[in-house]
Amino acid sequence: MQRRSSIQYKSTEMADLSIKLGQLDMINPVMTASGTFGYGEEFADLVDLSRIGCIIVKGTTLNHREGNSYPRMAETSQGMLNAVGLQNKGVDYFIEHIYPRLKNIPATFCVNVAGSSIDDYSLTAQMIDDLENIPAIELNISCPNVKQGGMSFGVKPDCAAEVVAAVRKVYHKTLIVKLSPNVTDIAEIARAVEAEGADAVSLINTLMGMAVDAETRRPLLSTVTGGLSGPAVKPVALRMVWQVAKAVKVPVVGIGGIMNATDAVEFMLAGASAVEIGTANFVDPSVTMKVVDGIDEYLNRHGYKSAREIIGALEV
Amino acid sequence: MKKILSDFIVSENIHLNDHYILLKLTTEAPLPDMLPGQFVEVRIDDTPEVMLRRPISINFVDKANNMLWLLVHLIGKGTFHLGTLREGDKLNLLFPLGNSFSLPECPSPDSKPLLLVGGGAGIAPMLLLGKLLADRGYRPTFLLGARNKEDLFELEQFASYGDVCLSTEDGSLGEKGFVTQHSVLDKKTFAWIYSCGPKPMMMAVARYAKSHGIECEVSLENKMACGLGACLCCVEDTKDGNQCVCKEGPVFNINQLKWQI
Numbered sequence: 116m117q118r119r120s121s122i123q124y125k126s127t128e129m130a131d132l133s134i135k136l137g138q139l140d141m142i143n144p145v146m147t148a149s150g151t152f153g154y155g156e157e158f159a160d161l162v163d164l165s166r167i168g169c170i171i172v173k174g175t176t177l178n179h180r181e182g183n184s185y186p187r188m189a190e191t192s193q194g195m196l197n198a199v200g201l202q203n204k205g206v207d208y209f210i211e212h213i214y215p216r217l218k219n220i221p222a223t224f225c226v227n228v229a230g231s232s233i234d235d236y237s238l239t240a241q242m243i244d245d246l247e248n249i250p251a252i253e254l255n256i257s258c259p260n261v262k263q264g265g266m267s268f269g270v271k272p273d274c275a276a277e278v279v280a281a282v283r284k285v286y287h288k289t290l291i292v293k294l295s296p297n298v299t300d301i302a303e304i305a306r307a308v309e310a311e312g313a314d315a316v317s318l319i320n321t322l323m324g325m326a327v328d329a330e331t332r333r334p335l336l337s338t339v340t341g342g343l344s345g346p347a348v349k350p351v352a353l354r355m356v357w358q359v360a361k362a363v364k365v366p367v368v369g370i371g372g373i374m375n376a377t378d379a380v381e382f383m384l385a386g387a388s389a390v391e392i393g394t395a396n397f398v399d400p401s402v403t404m405k406v407v408d409g410i411d412e413y414l415n416r417h418g419y420k421s422a423r424e425i426i427g428a429l430e431v
Numbered sequence: 432m433k434k435i436l437s438d439f440i441v442s443e444n445i446h447l448n449d450h451y452i453l454l455k456l457t458t459e460a461p462l463p464d465m466l467p468g469q470f471v472e473v474r475i476d477d478t479p480e481v482m483l484r485r486p487i488s489i490n491f492v493d494k495a496n497n498m499l500w501l502l503v504h505l506i507g508k509g510t511f512h513l514g515t516l517r518e519g520d521k522l523n524l525l526f527p528l529g530n531s532f533s534l535p536e537c538p539s540p541d542s543k544p545l546l547l548v549g550g551g552a553g554i555a556p557m558l559l560l561g562k563l564l565a566d567r568g569y570r571p572t573f574l575l576g577a578r579n580k581e582d583l584f585e586l587e588q589f590a591s592y593g594d595v596c597l598s599t600e601d602g603s604l605g606e607k608g609f610v611t612q613h614s615v616l617d618k619k620t621f622a623w624i625y626s627c628g629p630k631p632m633m634m635a636v637a638r639y640a641k642s643h644g645i646e647c648e649v650s651l652e653n654k655m656a657c658g659l660g661a662c663l664c665c666v667e668d669t670k671d672g673n674q675c676v677c678k679e680g681p682v683f684n685i686n687q688l689k690w691q692i
Contacts, residue, residue, distance in 0.1 A: 153661030157678075160434040161525075173663075181673055188656055188664035190483050195656065199663045202673055345482060397483055397656040398474065400525060401436055 130414035131421040132407070134168065134389050136366050137289035137314025139251045141168035141223060141389065144422055145379065145407050148370055148393030149174050149227035149253060149293075150199065154213055155220065161400045164222035166407055168389060172217075174229040174255050177239045179205040189326040189335035194345030194372070195394060196324050198338040201229050201258055206239045210246065218248040227293070229255040233281045236268075241285040250288050254279065254313075257295030257320035258342075269295040269320075272307035283312035291368060294318040294359070296348075301355045302362035309363045317368035317391060318359060319352045345394040346372040353385050360386020360427055374398070376409020383410075386427040432527060434659070435463065441520045442498060444513075448581050451552075452514050453490070454501040456522060462499060465492050466531030467560035468627075468650055468682045471501070472658040474523040475509045483656050484525065485509040486677070488627070490555040491562070491588075499524075502584065504552035528658050529681045532560050532625050532648055537568050543622035545571045547593075548610055548636050550628025551582065556650060558585055558592075560625060565592035572596060572621070574613055576632070580604035611635040621645055637685040638692045647685045651676045 132143035146169040152158060155170040164170065182202025189196045203209075209226070217224050226243050230236040236254065243249055256269035256278055268278045279292055292308045294301055296319035305316050321342025326335040334340075352371020360367045369382030370391040379390045395402045410422060419425060439456035446452055472484035491500040505514045516522065535545070545564060549557040554575050564571045576598040577583045583604060589595045596615045597605025606613050610632060616639065626636040627650040640647030653676040655665035660678030667676050669687045674680065685692070 151657070151662060153657075153659065157657075157659040157661040161436050173661075182663065182666070185666055185668065185673075186654055187666065188654055188662070190481070192480055193482060195483060197656075197662070197664060202663050202666070394482075397658075397662060399436075400657070400659065 130411055130419060131423075132411060132414075134366075134422060136291060136368065136389060137251070139169065139223075139225070139289040139314075142166070143168040143407050144383065144387075144389035144410065145403055146225075146368065146389055146391045147171055147396065147403060148391040149255065150197075151393040151396045154217060155222060155224065156216065158396070158400055159220075162403055164220055167222060167403050168407075169223045169225050169251070171225045171227050171253050171391065172213075173203055174201045174227045174258065175203050175206050175209050175239060175243075176201055176229050176231075177206055177235045179203070179208065184337040186335060186337055187341075189341070191324070191326055191343065192347060194343050194347030195397075196326055196336060196341035196343050197321070198336045198341035200338070206242050210242060214246055214249070218246075224249055225251040225253055225289075225291070227253045227255050228282075229258055233278050236278050237281045237285050240282045244286050244288060251291060252286060252288070253291040253293050253317060254282055255293050255320070257293050257297075269304065270298050272303050275304050276307040276311045279308045279311040279313055289314045291315040291317050293320055295320050296351060296355055297323050302358045305359040305363045309365050313365060315366040315368060315388070316359060316363065317370055319348065319355050319371045322348050322351065344372070346374055348372045349378065353381060356382055356387050357385040357429075373406070374402070376406045376413060379406050379410055380413050380425065383422070383425045384427070384429040386429070388423075388426050432466075433463070434525065434528065436523070436525050439499065439522045439524050441516050441518055441522060443518060444516050446514070447584050450505045451582065451584065452503050452505065453584070454503060454513060454516065454522075455493075456499045456501065456524070457497055458499075462492060462494065462497055463527065465489055465527040465559075467534070467563050468532040468556050469527040469529050470658075470681060471499070471524045471526035472528060473501075473513065474525075475512050476523070478508060478512050481509045481512065484658060485513075486528070486652070486655055486658060488556040488650070488681075489527065489559055490585075491558050502552065502555035525658055529677060530679065532556075532650070532682050534563060534567065535569075535623065542569075543620055545569055546574060546619075546621040546624045547571050548574045548576075548624060548626040548628070548632075550576045550610055550632040551578075553626070553628030553632070553650070554584065556627050557625070558588060561589060561592040570594065572615065572619065574598070574610050574615060576600075576610035576613075576628070609635065611639055624648070626650070634690055634692055637688075637690060640685060641692055648682050649685060649688075650681045651683060652681065
């Protein structure tokens with residue numbers, strides 16, 4: 116793609132920010148990462164939820180999960196570790212109590228689906244398939260904080276393929292598969308889930324990490340290890356998005372330490388069609404609005420008419 | 432209660448001693464009503480090692496001057512940075528967060544006194560709570576404890592809202608020992624106890640309350656990230672399952688908690 120002069124084409128008109136992932140139409144490429152934005156409602160005083168491309172709500176499992184014991188979080192240099200362990204009230208509760216509220220909010224919601232067996236995943240996905248106002252799910256085969264399942268499905272291509280194939284049979288809307296970075300070759304996993312019908316892949320989930328308190332000689336998390344997120348993981352995430360975008364034809368959603376619009380644009384240049392904002396929501400709860408505006412500003416400044424023009428536009 | 436994200440200006444950063452500051456912050460918009468026990472999440476800028484906001488309890492709301500007071504214990508990299516702020520500096524706040532201490536109805540002639548127990552930095556929310564109780568016609572008893580007299584602050588203001596009892600571990604001010612050893616606990620019968628401070632102190636207070644059949648609320652300070660109930664990092668194991676200290680708390684009735692007391 117030829118770079119255009121920023122001066123010649125400078126425009127004050129809004130660029131076209133819309134992005135499509137499978138059948139999911141988004142008004143812009145900015146999504147929120149599961150587990151960092153609750154059900155969106157928690158941020159409603161601070162953010163115009165209708166201006167977010169897609170809100171991915173908290174990881175939902177077939178049954179209620181209490182999650183791991185406290186402490187579940189430790190701040191590290193330019194990042195944080197978490198070991199929440201998919202605390203949620205289960206898909207029945209979501210459908211009965213949370214979905215009725217969400218369907219009245221003018222915003223786009225996607226549910227992150229997690230599980231510890233193939234049946235868990237497909238039953239949960241099937242139930243969410245029936246919800247009119249949930250146009251997509253993100254299949255979480257990459258949670259590092261659950262003893263059984265979760266990440267174990269996402270670290271081997273054949274297991275990843277098996278769970279995606281099972282969900283694809285019962286889920287008819289847009290299926291995004293969230294990949295773990297805790298693997299030798301993430302592109303291989305991406306190809307495996309694409310082959311089984313994933314409409315998009317999102318990456319990266321958190322990197323397995325650990326923090327220690329030297330004074331007390333104890334780990335800072337109850338689970339000893341947890342998932343690292345925040346700016347510390349961004350270079351790793353960017354590299355993996357770049358590798359996966361070259362390996363698959365389906366759209367890639369970039370996640371990992373995106374704190375501002377420039378970070379988001381970098382992921383898109385590396386091949387992401389959209390991005391998820393996670394940890395940054397804790398630092399600035401209104402960051403999603405700034406990223407939307409900042410991407411628009413970038414596109415205008417560089418003379419692009421559409422956000423789609425910068426996907427994979429990295430010049431190497 | 433609507434949550435607000437806004438920049439404040441530092442009016443004063445009073446160094447009370449080498450490890451406590453009183454930050455007086457002001458903002459253009461009139462401050463909304465804030466409840467006792469609620470907190471703010473302060474953004475710490477310009478420090479590469481600190482990313483997450485820091486939860487700080489609201490010490491006082493000076494409505495006449497549109498000022499918010501934060502009494503801060505300088506205890507780590509985030510709070511050390513707050514110690515370096517100067518008059519005129521900007522500070523971004525997310526507030527007001529969390530639930531609050533339960534405010535009783537106006538007192539009746541036979542109302543028993545209320546006890547507010549603050550230890551260390553936990554004395555901070557007791558000032559606003561005491562003021563709001565005084566506004567309702569109560570004269571609460573404050574029981575404030577610290578290691579030594581240098582760590583007890585705002586005593587004149589506390590005295591303007593109620594009776595002040597002091598404990599210091601070294602006996603440099605008030606009675607020597609822990610708050611739970613203070614003689615006021617033997618002299619008066621209280622109807623309700625509110626407490627904030629180090630967990631061992633709150634557990635001792637809770638034990639006293641439970642053994643005397645007194646209602647007791649404590650304010651917890653679990654490590655948190657979002658402050659909005661979204662990330663589920665700061666949970667406390669309660670009789671209703673894991674609850675977010677930032678949203679369902681920070682104030683819990685001791686009957687809700689699973690503390691071994």
